[in-house]
């Protein structure tokens with residue numbers, strides 16, 4: 001399909017562009033970005049006056065649950081959620097059942113995603129066999145099969161020797177290690193952030209130190225090995241300070257943050273609300289301030305959802321029994337617009353970097369810019385569209401979100417993948 005995306009505010013940090021432009025798409029590729037472009041007769045027009053047109057957004061941290069836990073999510077429902085959320089690509093974590101620790105399963109999820117004609121899928125493979133933390137996986141073969149990074153996300157790699165070896169291999173295959181930083185001995189049985197609220201509500205706490213200890217360890221291992229480290233879902237002020245020091249030292253490290261860790265505090269758990277039960281837990285107001293500050297300064301590199309869907313029954317269990325995780329893919333964009341861009345914490349350009357250009361750079365993925373010749377992966381946002389978060393409208397099977405009922409502005413209007421319009425006005429378009 002050939003397209004002329006007409007009259008939108010094109011925000012493309014790669015070209016230093018933030019201005020009204022047309023975007024011409026032919027045979028799945030971007031041909032030209034410029035003022036007053038003419039459409040060929042076979043070209044469809046997508047009217048974008050008053051809308052923001054950006055390089056396709058990439059969510060580098062999602063859980064799609066297939067294979068093995070299809071009642072929570074499938075590759076199809078997850079990719080539909082991605083398309084509705086304005087993401088043209090997502091990276092899926094390997095803690096499925098069986099886990100993505102072998103090349104055949106990497107090939108399987110890639111194959112499955114390509115048949116769907118939705119958003120792109122880039123799999124992340126296990127660091128260790130079975131995600132058990134004992135022995136590193138066949139990282140060379142996994143990279144060859146298409147793994148874009150390695151992670152045992154959901155769990156840390158507790159053994160420092162194994163983690164060191166993984167980082168040495170990561171350097172060899174030129175892929176980052178995405179680290180879930182948690183000292184399991186300190187968080188065992190934990191339900192929420194450790195602090196006055198966990199004491200008051202009688203819930204076992206997970207101290208910020210449990211995250212910071214592992215952040216510190218992994219930063220030292222990155223310095224030791226030269227392997228690229230990417231810190232997943234940072235949640236505490238202390239982690240931000242460690243990252244700041246590591247940057248000064250020139251350690252090869254990048255980091256992501258989720259909207260819920262930026263915007264919510266531990267008080268959200270009030271009333272034992274399981275939709276606020278996430279790992280790492282929601283922390284204090286000082287932590288959210290530090291994270292926002294780090295985002296504004298450019299210290300943090302990416303915003304990722306940590307989309308972690310569960311069934312209704314699981315999340316409706318009592319707090320101690322409910323699993324960690326929320327359905328995040330479909331609320332990232334309007335949360336970023338409403339609470340980070342509109343109040344002036346970050347610019348549109350910076351937001352597009354955090355959601356597209358930098359995730360692509362960290363993982364060595366195509367995309368992240370609207371330069372001519374690139375595949376036409378494009379996210380269009382309506383900055384004025386305001387509506388409440390209604391989980392019943394989610395394409396994801398997971399409906400648990402602490403943002404239920406929040407009125408947000410700046411919802412994605414269209415998601416285009418390789419020149420195919422896969423979502424328009426919230427509806428998934430069948431190919």
Ligand SMILES: [Zn+2]
Nearest residue numbers: 093153154306
């Ligand atoms: Zn995760």
